[in-house]
Amino acid sequence: MSDHKTMTLTLIVWRQKNANDPGKFETYSAKNITEHHSFLEMLDCVNEDLILAGKEPIVFDHDCREGICGMCSQVVNGAPHGGQDRTTVCQLHMRKFKDGDTIYIEPWRARAFPIIKDLIVDRTALDTIIQAGGYTSCHTGGVPDGNAILIPKPIAEEATDAAECIGCGACVAGCPNGAAMLFTGAKVSQLALLPQGKAEAVARVKNMTKAMMECGFGNCTNHYECQAACPKGINVKFIARMNREFLKAQFA
Amino acid sequence: MQFFKSSIGRKILMAITGQCMVLFAVIHLLGNSSIFGWLPGGINAYAHHLHSLPAPIIIGFRLGLLLFVVVHICYGIQLTIENRGGRPQQYAVKSVQKATFASENMIWTGVLLMAFILYHLAHFTFQIINPETAALKNMVPGLDNHVVPNVLGMVLSAFQNIGVTLIYAGAMLILFLHLSHGIQSFFQTMGWSSDKTQPFITKAGTLAALALFLGYAAVPLTILVHILK
Numbered sequence: 001m002s003d004h005k006t007m008t009l010t011l012i013v014w015r016q017k018n019a020n021d022p023g024k025f026e027t028y029s030a031k032n033i034t035e036h037h038s039f040l041e042m043l044d045c046v047n048e049d050l051i052l053a054g055k056e057p058i059v060f061d062h063d064c065r066e067g068i069c070g071m072c073s074q075v076v077n078g079a080p081h082g083g084q085d086r087t088t089v090c091q092l093h094m095r096k097f098k099d100g101d102t103i104y105i106e107p108w109r110a111r112a113f114p115i116i117k118d119l120i121v122d123r124t125a126l127d128t129i130i131q132a133g134g135y136t137s138c139h140t141g142g143v144p145d146g147n148a149i150l151i152p153k154p155i156a157e158e159a160t161d162a163a164e165c166i167g168c169g170a171c172v173a174g175c176p177n178g179a180a181m182l183f184t185g186a187k188v189s190q191l192a193l194l195p196q197g198k199a200e201a202v203a204r205v206k207n208m209t210k211a212m213m214e215c216g217f218g219n220c221t222n223h224y225e226c227q228a229a230c231p232k233g234i235n236v237k238f239i240a241r242m243n244r245e246f247l248k249a250q251f252a
Numbered sequence: 253m254q255f256f257k258s259s260i261g262r263k264i265l266m267a268i269t270g271q272c273m274v275l276f277a278v279i280h281l282l283g284n285s286s287i288f289g290w291l292p293g294g295i296n297a298y299a300h301h302l303h304s305l306p307a308p309i310i311i312g313f314r315l316g317l318l319l320f321v322v323v324h325i326c327y328g329i330q331l332t333i334e335n336r337g338g339r340p341q342q343y344a345v346k347s348v349q350k351a352t353f354a355s356e357n358m359i360w361t362g363v364l365l366m367a368f369i370l371y372h373l374a375h376f377t378f379q380i381i382n383p384e385t386a387a388l389k390n391m392v393p394g395l396d397n398h399v400v401p402n403v404l405g406m407v408l409s410a411f412q413n414i415g416v417t418l419i420y421a422g423a424m425l426i427l428f429l430h431l432s433h434g435i436q437s438f439f440q441t442m443g444w445s446s447d448k449t450q451p452f453i454t455k456a457g458t459l460a461a462l463a464l465f466l467g468y469a470a471v472p473l474t475i476l477v478h479i480l481k
Contacts, residue, residue, distance in 0.1 A: 012344070025344065075343055077345050077347060078343045078344075078345035078346055078347030079347040079349070083347060083349070104343075104344050104345045106343055106344060106345075109339055109340075109341050109342070109343060110338060110339050111337055111338055111339065111340055112338075174349070175338070175339070176335070176338075176339060176351065176356070177334075177335035177336075177338040177339065178335075178338030178339040179335070179338060181259075206254070206258075209258060209259055209260055210254075210258065212259065213258065213259045216337075216338070217338060218334055218335040218337070218338020218339070219259045219262070219263060219331050219334060219335055219338075220259075220260075220263065220441075221331075221335060221355065221358065221437075222355065222433070222436070222437040222440050222441065223350060223351035223352075223355045223356070224350040224351070225348070225349055225350050225351050227350065228349030228350045229349070235447045236440070236450070237445065237446045237447040237450065239440065240439075240440050240443045240444070240445045240446065240450075241443060242260070242443070243260055243263075243264070243440070243441055243442065243443035244442075244443025244444075245443070246258075246260045246261070246264075246443075247260075247264060247442070247443060250255055250261075
């Protein structure tokens with residue numbers, strides 16, 4: 001490892017004490033960074049230096065660091081998760097950057113996601129949407145036989161594509177309107193596609209889109225920035241499917 | 253009703269009213285094209301025929317259009333204000349992946365189109381901008397010995413002025429921008445698109461918007477360069 005060339009980067013990071021603090025950018029230097037560092041490991045290094053210097057470390061969300069949990073949430077140079085295709089910021093590696101680069105790091109910015117501290121935002125609003133109908137409440141009884149409910153493979157795959165959503169909120173962060181249509185669309189579609197979810201499809205799409213609005217998310221203007229930001233590549237076809245479900249629900 | 257307050261419901265109303273106006277734009281363009289002479293009697297005969305329709309049809313059509321315009325504008329403004337509030341603080345670095353100039357400026361192209369429509373109505377419908385060439389005041393012989401308003405004369409004299417021609421051609425460019433996002437957006441909002449059809453819908457929508465632009469701009473531009481006399 002010691003043979004590797006190291007990089008020195010300038011970080012311009014959003015620092016905010018709490019939701020009421022106006023917040024501001026602070027500039028830091030990230031030294032001795034190799035191409036093998038993940039973006040979060042690079043921040044860990046900066047934080048170690050800050051702690052040793054007796055300063056407050058940069059606070060950010062993270063958990064699995066494997067790109068599957070949806071906890072990490074940073075806007076890097078204006079792009080949620082850093083803009084690498086289908087990559088969470090924890091799986092973004094420093095080989096994507098050059099020595100001497102200046103990197104802007106900001107939290108998710110949306111009215112529905114108030115900032116808790118620095119780069120951590122409160123994503124409770126996504127839970128509120130799920131609580132409004134992102135589940136099935138019908139009694140399912142005992143475990144059925146594997147082949148008791150027949151689901152054609154293309155349908156099963158499409159539902160799984162929608163279920164890939166890890167609920168990180170990058171779609172909201174990427175949307176100029178701070179809309180949660182891709183998130184809600186994925187959750188509505190995932191259940192609407194499957195027989196177990198169809199039973200409550202009408203109430204679900206109405207309740208979840210209502211909760212979405214009440215949480216302060218904006219409306220969709222079909223820019224499709226959400227799809228570009230999504231680390232799981234959730235397609236905007238699920239927004240179209242939700243729109244279809246919503247229209248259908250009006251006549252049900 | 254919940255539908256009229258909901259996020260998707262209001263967007264569906266915007267999509268439908270917008271698409272109805274696109275259909276009107278297509279019909280309007282077909283009417284305009286009579287100036288190139290495919291209809292016996294040209295645009296004068298077309299205009300005369302249109303105004304000879306029963307009054308309830310004309311009034312109903314105009315009221316319908318007015319309703320589409322009002323609904324589209326009201327929800328457009330309301331949703332835009334809500335959307336601006338959706339992200340109160342912008343990022344220090346702006347990074348655009350998929351949004352286009354057209355998609356980001358729908359409200360402004362919409363405002364400019366509304367201004368143009370008001371000017372256009374005053375110009376050719378109410379004919380108060382150049383009263384001396386107003387078609388309704390300059391009757392000319394038409395087909396079957398009818399005396400008809402001289403729409404052709406009014407249009408020809410208007411577009412010999414380069415300023416007027418530029419206003420019309422510029423407005424049609426704005427229309428192109430508005431529709432290049434609006435037409436594909438209609439299919440997405442109605443839920444009639446999928447990952448397979450969406451690239452085709454986007455291209456077809458832009459092509460349709462381009463066709464409308466070229467068709468509409470053809471009249472003032474061909475008159476300006478004296479191809480159409």
